[in-house]
Amino acid sequence: MAIARRDSTAYTIGFAALVCLVCAVPIAAAAVMLRPRQEQNQRLDRLTKVLTVAGLIDIEERLSPEQVESRFNEYIVARPIDITDGSTVDTIDAETYDQRRASRDPALSVAAPENAARVLRIPKVAVVYEVRENDQLRTIVVPIQGYGLWSTMYGYLALEPDARTVSGITFYEHGETAGLGGEIENPRWQARWIGRQAIDETGAVRLEVIKGTAGDPATDPYRMDGLSGATITGRGVSATLDFWLGPNGFGPYLDKTRAERGRGN
Template identity: 35%
Template structure:
């Protein structure tokens, strides 16, 4: 006998049949989950795009504060942008040790340059663990009222235990005496390697020297002083041997022949003004 029971779904479109499904049906559950994921992704994307300028401004402000601090001229509560105007940025050609006009110092990005084969080189010997080195770096001069150089602020970076440490070393006008060292970005272990941020440890760098009277690089981060003496020694961080070794490696690398040595020689010879 033929089944004459009317088909309630006959003549209904796909949308109508979907809407008529029970609320807890698998298709409706999947639809709601996917819709929520898409909506959340859209909200996060919009927030990320809209907040990016603020995030970049905050990163730039933090970097400037660190430069002010390592140079000893930071005043809490002061206008960072105005205080930073006292610094004179230059793009330095590491090969010649001289400033270059090839790039706009306001927009030059050394991390982008480090990824460009035409502007960087792979390191055969890489104690700092940075992989590729840009041939150009942005450095900062702080001048006295008479226009002479007071401090030279040099960016440095290298691998510690868990992360790449990014920071600045401030040198006196003779290019040899250290005024300070400061890191503004890293992910070292709190209470151990992260003690590179400890004011007491940072204060140990003030007054130390890079090279001895023969011009040999002697600066050392270790538990014991080098043969050259205490003028070249910074105590290693307690319980953070690998981070200390990383700082030792990166400072020696950047202050050595692969880094700023040619520039510092030019500075000491009076060829940088």
């Protein structure tokens, strides 16, 4: 059998293919072996974010994985809900359910109506997190996502038991400009949200990020400070809240929660 000359095209292609194969095998093996650890780290990060926005972890507190699990299980109920009516879906395991993946699956999601947050698809089932103490609802945490200037911004919004008043907000994944739109991660800006009214007494979503500085929550409850040099990112945050707290998002669940609270449940 003839062997290709080292300066031939066939030799170069064959050598490159061999190198790719030799490198690909250990990389693929490592990816498979590390996948369970990566998935566990992602899960712990999600639990930590939910605990933080719910006020159950101090921003500078460092917990071990076991402590994160313990605190989450002690205080929080993860509840899969039907996005259309807010009812609990008992057939879904909130522990393993991947809402973002479901949003990309035509069988598990529906096309979103045109919206300023540029949400393309809505999962049929979403997971909300309820902080309960002695079986009494203390905080509601809902996942939110919407487009800013450069990217989709993923976060969580925490509401008081009235399902109207903001008790916390966080954004944990985005591609906004550092020092400008990226300031949505700034704890000082996030702290300014606490006490503001996301939804008014009629059920309408009212809270918006303005250009400039808003008043304090008591006198200016429906407006939030803008981000200097990041007007479009601010608009994206406003649109994100408008969508996910509205009728196509968690609106039915929040309506149901308010109705149950009114009945004393």
